[in-house]
Amino acid sequence: MPSINDISIGQTARLEREFTEEDVRVSKELTRDYSPVYDKDEQAWKKHYPKPIVPALLTEGLITQVISSKLPGIPCVLLQKDLVFYSPVHVGEVITAELVIIDINKERNWLTQKVTCYDVDGKEVIKGQVVIYVLDNSL
Template sequence: MITAFHGQKATLTRTFTKEDVKRSSELTNDYSPVYTMEGNRWTSQYPKPIVPALLTESLITQLISERLPGTPCILVQKDLVYYSPVYVGDAVTAELVVIDIHEKRNWITEKVTCYDSDGNEVIKGQVVVYVLENS
């Protein structure tokens, strides 16, 4: 039984550190120099080290697991657009809003919007989660 409702909203804010990026790189073997700014070739485009997309997405999945729906579920679809990078040291806020509930399939569709500390949209899209029957 799905306990979420249309329009339900949840937010979560986190500031990613250099240590977070380092640990993410170690887990994923993604050592792109844009995460550390080694060589400084990108400083005109990107003035600070960038948080890996996968690490930024973890804020969304944490929000799904802990708050919306906050019950055991499986991510079955995600469609995200990255408008601008999230920088190390900047606070990023993820916001989820329930936009559809498919009771028969136990699916919840949520609109995703992530904002940087200046209130600019950095990620936008949607996710679909399958809520497990025994939750």
């Protein structure tokens, strides 16, 4: 199994995903977050958002999917996340999450990654960074 020693600064990984109404429905049920901004039939949010938005936690899931499946793609635990949501993600939009290794602390087994999520037009919708703890595979 790979380890933190197999990772280098500048490594990049990406994943894209189109969020569906079913994704939002499942997310609402799991989190018990029933905000009307997620409902296509609700009129209250239309003044601010012309289309229903995808819950932030669901879009964050795309980021953690990159971490767990691609970079580092080895067992790890999220320690810190600092994200700014510049624009809402709407149902039916394809979003790409891109993570870049910007720091490696081998003493603590920590990786810091720059996070950028953007839509099909290249517009940034989320930006920030995460710190993860890479589990020692010798345990």
